[in-house]
Amino acid sequence: MYHKLADNELLSFTKLREQFTLVFSNNSWALIGILLFTDANWFLEIFKWKTLVTSFKKITFVEAYEQSFGSHTAALITPNRIGEYGAKALYFEKENQKKIIGLNFIGNLCQLTATVLFGCVGLFVVLSKFKLNLPSFNFKTVFIITIILGILIVFRKQFGFLKIETYLHQFLRFFKSVSTTIYLKTLGLSIARYLVFSHQFYFLLLLFGVEVDYITVISLIFCMYFFASFIPSLSIFDWAIKGSVAVWLFQLIEINELTVITITTFMWILNFAIPALIGSIFVLNFKTSHLK
Numbered sequence: 440m441y442h443k444l445a446d447n448e449l450l451s452f453t454k455l456r457e458q459f460t461l462v463f464s465n466n467s468w469a470l471i472g473i474l475l476f477t478d479a480n481w482f483l484e485i486f487k488w489k490t491l492v493t494s495f496k497k498i499t500f501v502e503a504y505e506q507s508f509g510s511h512t513a514a515l516i517t518p519n520r521i522g523e524y525g526a527k528a529l530y531f532e533k534e535n536q537k538k539i540i541g542l543n544f545i546g547n548l549c550q551l552t553a554t555v556l557f558g559c560v561g562l563f564v565v566l567s568k569f570k571l572n573l574p575s576f577n578f579k580t581v582f583i584i585t586i587i588l589g590i591l592i593v594f595r596k597q598f599g600f601l602k603i604e605t606y607l608h609q610f611l612r613f614f615k616s617v618s619t620t621i622y623l624k625t626l627g628l629s630i631a632r633y634l635v636f637s638h639q640f641y642f643l644l645l646l647f648g649v650e651v652d653y654i655t656v657i658s659l660i661f662c663m664y665f666f667a668s669f670i671p672s673l674s675i676f677d678w679a680i681k682g683s684v685a686v687w688l689f690q691l692i693e694i695n696e697l698t699v700i701t702i703t704t705f706m707w708i709l710n711f712a713i714p715a716l717i718g719s720i721f722v723l724n725f726k727t728s729h730l731k
Contacts, residue, residue, distance in 0.1 A: 473642065477713075524540045542617075546629075553629045553632075558666075561659065562662050565662050651694075677707055682699070
């Protein structure tokens with residue numbers, strides 16, 4: 440994305456601002472519609488967290504709201520949102536913090552499952568229509584990695600991995616203790632949330648005048664989230680990661696780079712930046728009683 444901005448004089452942050460103004464200045468209903476997508480996205484995320492925690496402790500929607508937004512802010516400057524685990528754990532008693540970390544992992548795993556499922560469908564459609572220059576499968580590398588993993592497993596005692604193995608067994612016992620109903624509800628909410636923010640991206644493309652058939656566009660959006668999910672990054676730079684992947688993918692249907700970059704930036708502002716500002720209120724007012 441950087442090279443697209445640097446090499447094309449028509450692409451600049453001034454142009455990005457002009458794009459925002461052009462679309463929304465005379466179309467307030469469109470902006471309201473986009474904001475409703477964001478509200479739905481975060482409502483589902485908050486309700487998902489409430490569902491997970493209620494598996495062992497009743498919390499109100501307001502408490503889940505505070506915990507979700509506060510941990511979101513804390514996670515922005517940590518790799519792959521790992522800070523979210525510690526931030527949510529601080530809202531609960533010390534004896535329950537490991538359980539909260541496990542529940543948060545389940546929530547993120549279900550969200551990743553939705554991304555992978557729809558991503559595979561999108562990738563199948565895209566590969567059937569376009570030729571993507573994907574990395575070739577290197578059997579030699581896979582063989583070497585398999586040998587190394589085999590050695591580590593066989594000599595795990597010598598390498599001091601027994602303690603890690605004990606922790607894994609504890610986590611597995613915890614995962615088995617969570618009811619199937621909670622897993623199904625969490626996965627259902629994750630799928631609903633995924634469909635909301637992916638269609639928010641699609642709706643923005645329509646507002647910017649992109650006229651391509653629905654199946655092709657939504658498949659490219661699914662691929663974008665799929666590829667971006669495997670790139671390690673800080674959430675604060677999520678707009679750059681998704682923007683770069685989106686520019687690469689949407690060039691297949693010749694969508695203007697400025698439009699793609701504008702939409703990914705706007706998506707980041709709505710779904711990451713503004714919620715982080717809201718969450719900062721809860722972080723600043725964080726009570727020391729949570730640390731007891």
